[in-house]
Ligand SMILES: [Zn+2]
């Protein structure tokens with residue numbers, strides 16, 4: 859899960875998991891981070907990684923964080939008059955916007 863040197867801790871963990879578990883998750887992430895910086899094996903299957911996890915007493919998996927990440931939802935809109943479709947990454951206010959083609963009213967589809 860480590861694509862850059864950023865450590866992502868989802869604040870939801872504070873609510874949904876206990877403090878102990880969060881500390882474990884942070885330790886786990888730091889193991890990735892540390893080995894990545896050192897140029898050693900930082901992936902779950904790597905020997906260096908497993909060894910370091912055992913040394914610091916961190917849990918073996920970090921999947922809960924990935925699961926909790928909010929998916930990139932696409933909002934679909936349609937013009938009620940000419941049926942022109944619009945895709946937006948963010949929710950848009952259908953009262954404020956009108957169709958760019960015909961000026962008709964925009965409706966939310968999905
Ligand atoms: Zn991990």
Ligand SMILES: [Zn+2]
Nearest residue numbers: 937940957960
């Ligand atoms: Zn239209």
